[in-house]
Amino acid sequence: MMIKAAVPKGRPSSVPKAGVSAGTGAVSIDAAGLETRELNDRLRELQLSGTKRVEISNVCGQRYIGTRLYTPEGQQMEIDICGTAGNDLAAFLSGHKITVDGNAQDGVGNTMDSGEVVVRGRAGDVLGFSMRGGEIYVRDGCGYRAALHMKDCEGKRPVLVVGGGAQDFLGEYMAGGVVIILDLDGESHDANFMGTGMHGGVIYLRGTARDDQVGAQVDISPADEADRELIEEYVSRYLDRFPEVEMTKEEILASPFVRLTPRSKRPYSGLYAY
Amino acid sequence: MRSFVFPEFEVIRDEERCGSCRGCERQCAFGTHTYDPVADRLVSDDHKCAGCQRCVIFCPQKAIVVRPSPSFYRPNASWTREKIEDLKRQAETGGVLLTGCGSDKPFRIYWDHILLNASQVTNPSIDPLREPMELRTFLGRKPEMLEISSKDGEVEIRTELYPNLTVETPILFSAMSFGAISYNAFKSLATAACRSGTYFNTGEGGLPREMRSEFGRCAIVQVASGRFGIDAEYLNVAQAVEIKVGQGAKPGIGGHLPGEKVSLAVAETRMIPQGTDAISPAPHHDIYSIEDLSTLIYALKEATNYEKPISVKIAAVHNFAAIASGIVRAGADIIAIDGLRGGTGAAPKAIRDNVGIPTELAISSLDRRLREEGIRNRCSIIAAGGFRSSSDVIKAIALGADAVYIGSAALIAMGCTLCQKCYTGNCNWGICTQNPRLSGRLNVEIASTRLSNLISAWSHEIREMLGGMGINALESLRGNRDHLRGVGLYEWELDVLGIKGAGE
Numbered sequence: 001m002m003i004k005a006a007v008p009k010g011r012p013s014s015v016p017k018a019g020v021s022a023g024t025g026a027v028s029i030d031a032a033g034l035e036t037r038e039l040n041d042r043l044r045e046l047q048l049s050g051t052k053r054v055e056i057s058n059v060c061g062q063r064y065i066g067t068r069l070y071t072p073e074g075q076q077m078e079i080d081i082c083g084t085a086g087n088d089l090a091a092f093l094s095g096h097k098i099t100v101d102g103n104a105q106d107g108v109g110n111t112m113d114s115g116e117v118v119v120r121g122r123a124g125d126v127l128g129f130s131m132r133g134g135e136i137y138v139r140d141g142c143g144y145r146a147a148l149h150m151k152d153c154e155g156k157r158p159v160l161v162v163g164g165g166a167q168d169f170l171g172e173y174m175a176g177g178v179v180i181i182l183d184l185d186g187e188s189h190d191a192n193f194m195g196t197g198m199h200g201g202v203i204y205l206r207g208t209a210r211d212d213q214v215g216a217q218v219d220i221s222p223a224d225e226a227d228r229e230l231i232e233e234y235v236s237r238y239l240d241r242f243p244e245v246e247m248t249k250e251e252i253l254a255s256p257f258v259r260l261t262p263r264s265k266r267p268y269s270g271l272y273a274y
Numbered sequence: 275m276r277s278f279v280f281p282e283f284e285v286i287r288d289e290e291r292c293g294s295c296r297g298c299e300r301q302c303a304f305g306t307h308t309y310d311p312v313a314d315r316l317v318s319d320d321h322k323c324a325g326c327q328r329c330v331i332f333c334p335q336k337a338i339v340v341r342p343s344p345s346f347y348r349p350n351a352s353w354t355r356e357k358i359e360d361l362k363r364q365a366e367t368g369g370v371l372l373t374g375c376g377s378d379k380p381f382r383i384y385w386d387h388i389l390l391n392a393s394q395v396t397n398p399s400i401d402p403l404r405e406p407m408e409l410r411t412f413l414g415r416k417p418e419m420l421e422i423s424s425k426d427g428e429v430e431i432r433t434e435l436y437p438n439l440t441v442e443t444p445i446l447f448s449a450m451s452f453g454a455i456s457y458n459a460f461k462s463l464a465t466a467a468c469r470s471g472t473y474f475n476t477g478e479g480g481l482p483r484e485m486r487s488e489f490g491r492c493a494i495v496q497v498a499s500g501r502f503g504i505d506a507e508y509l510n511v512a513q514a515v516e517i518k519v520g521q522g523a524k525p526g527i528g529g530h531l532p533g534e535k536v537s538l539a540v541a542e543t544r545m546i547p548q549g550t551d552a553i554s555p556a557p558h559h560d561i562y563s564i565e566d567l568s569t570l571i572y573a574l575k576e577a578t579n580y581e582k583p584i585s586v587k588i589a590a591v592h593n594f595a596a597i598a599s600g601i602v603r604a605g606a607d608i609i610a611i612d613g614l615r616g617g618t619g620a621a622p623k624a625i626r627d628n629v630g631i632p633t634e635l636a637i638s639s640l641d642r643r644l645r646e647e648g649i650r651n652r653c654s655i656i657a658a659g660g661f662r663s664s665s666d667v668i669k670a671i672a673l674g675a676d677a678v679y680i681g682s683a684a685l686i687a688m689g690c691t692l693c694q695k696c697y698t699g700n701c702n703w704g705i706c707t708q709n710p711r712l713s714g715r716l717n718v719e720i721a722s723t724r725l726s727n728l729i730s731a732w733s734h735e736i737r738e739m740l741g742g743m744g745i746n747a748l749e750s751l752r753g754n755r756d757h758l759r760g761v762g763l764y765e766w767e768l769d770v771l772g773i774k775g776a777g778e
Contacts, residue, residue: 036576037576037580044579063569063576064572064577067573067576068576068577070506070507070510072507088569088573092509094505106560107560129560130501132505148559151545151546152546152547153541153542153545154541154542172559173553173555175546175553176546197553197555200547200550265533265550265551266532266533267551268553270369271369272369272371272697273369
């Protein structure tokens with residue numbers, strides 16, 4: 001990769017040499033050799049000039065894609081990324097739809113507020129950390145500490161769907177939202193310490209989980225009718241986004257699912273002397 | 275279980291003065307005073323008294339005195355009354371002892387062992403009533419050098435400058451979240467900050483939407499381990515963003531805002547469900563290294579279009595100066611350093627009174643370390659933890675701080691008496707509570723005026739002391755330890771502070 005000097009601080013980069021693709025009407029950016037900040041400068045300029053759709057090719061670890069796309073007016077963009085998205089993809093994301101044709105590194109959807117992220121590959125550690133709204137779909141597996149301290153609030157309920165498996169500390173401190181781990185590659189949920197400190201939200205695992213895999217604050221129960229309706233809805237959406245997945249909805253749903261829920265909204269209420 | 279603990283305070287009522295108006299009964303949310311209709315008199319339960327003095331000050335007849343109860347155990351230098359009673363409380367509940375406010379333990383207060391200089395004959399002193407005195411301070415990264423050009427008498431700075439906070443006096447309000455403190459207390463801090471040309475810090479409880487457009491211009495917003503109340507608008511309406519790693523009152527641990535304090539308004543602002551515990555984990559779980567911290571610093575710079583300085587707040591602990599060096603290299607524009615006596619709404623007493631190092635020593639070692647490494651210009655230092663007066667502030671500047679955060683001092687200005695019962699949610703002064711009956715007692719106009727008065731008074735005193743030293747700009751005092759002398763300090767303490775003994 002060509003190495004370029006960093007853009008001087010505070011100075012916007014030159015107007016992007018962006019081509020308009022005839023088929024989709026999308027503006028394309030070649031990210032080869034672009035520093036993180038240069039790439040995000042270009043995205044920001046395109047957003048401010050009213051561009052609705054951007055395709056970025058040759059992404060190779062550039063960070064924070066989507067993070068600088070907040071405007072008070074809430075202009076929305078669709079961004080297609082080809083390559084490997086770097087750390088903190090969609091951090092603090094405020095709307096927008098981002099699709100990665102490739103893998104994503106750590107911190108996807110960090111403290112994300114709204115919007116949608118689709119990763120046609122696998123995601124690294126701390127996926128969906130402190131995410132409060134929006135949806136993330138990962139075709140394959142993800143790393144450690146996914147959905148850590150995910151939360152919800154009035155009118156917002158984040159959803160994370162992972163096609164493969166998750167690692168240890170899934171849903172630690174989880175305070176809200178929905179996590180669905182489909183484990184389509186059948187590697188089973190080897191993860192430990194799932195839901196440690198969990199005090200809100202719900203995790204659905206396709207297959208089973210043992211008591212020794214979850215934190216002391218978590219109950220494991222089979223998914224009931226209402227749960228399965230919710231799971232079915234999100235499995236459909238998952239398959240819509242990843243038509244290349246070879247399993248059908250019926251095949252996926254034929255497996256048992258378990259539900260991990262917190263025992264209390266107040267896990268530490270008895271800790272103190274007053 | 276019957277409690278074996280003495281009441282901490284005794285309430286003495288002058289029956290001749292008392293008019294049985296029941297004002298004290300209404301004032302006390304702890305339920306200390308009750309009216310006995312048969313005897314037509316008020317009775318007090320000393321066990322319930324927090325010693326906050328609300329009833330004393332508001333009794334129209336001045337009929338009440340609250341004082342420490344004189345009961346005692348056999349005097350014992352090791353087993354003090356506090357140690358015995360803390361132990362009994364734990365034996366009775368099995369719980370972690372909670373407390374509020376900064377540590378009240380007799381650690382050496384270095385401010386009281388440092389003396390300021392003044393001019394005599396040579397380098398004459400300056401009268402701030404007649405001469406301009408510059409207290410304005412810029413917080414954030416400064417360039418290595420300034421390139422300027424002049425053309426036709428017009429001077430232009432050619433060097434790209436980094437975003438800085440402009441503060442009219444080196445005193446900012448420390449992070450206190452809506453949730454820990456009441457809406458009125460929070461709004462009073464915001465109002466006073468805007469009026470006095472300084473900043474308030476939202477803490478990690480978010481910034482209520484209806485306050486954003488009016489008070490964003492004097493807000494520093496916090497991103498802490500719980501990531502409460504953070505959205506892109508929150509980051510962008512503020513003037514700076516602070517990553518909270520640690521707090522002087524409880525270094526190394528997180529916090530739990532109990533569910534009963536998570537009212538509807540608090541829940542909306544923190545963006546969490548009403549009534550759940552708001553849990554801030556001990557670390558940020560996306561930060562396990564300096565490189566991870568750098569990732570978050572730059573995520574915030576990206577999120578704010580590189581327009582705002584990013585601060586990182588850490589507690590002063592044993593090896594913090596080396597960590598702080600890493601934080602500067604990670605891209606922080608401001609380091610906030612919170613010392614041993616920093617306040618809190620709730621902290622385990624064992625942590626508050628036993629972890630960390632004093633602010634005074636921390637300021638000096640941090641400033642020295644960054645100078646030695648040649649990176650002092652890359653960040654500003656805001657010192658926090660136990661500032662009680664303008665002289666503490668000016669000594670901190672001379673030790674190397676750029677500005678200070680005041681928390682307890684600001685609360686005291688609004689009425690707080692440091693009763694240390696913040697964690698109960700029953701603050702009779704309307705400051706540290708979400709009970710609308712109590713928080714309504716704090717009038718935003720009056721409280722913000724008291725805060726602005728404090729800033730104005732301290733700023734004037736700083737000008738007087740500065741003028742006395744023959745200095746007309748605070749900038750010239752920063753890190754200027756020659757203007758300080760120590761009294762009653764050991765050699766190692768003078769060395770850490772980097773000051774000479776008095777008379778030397």
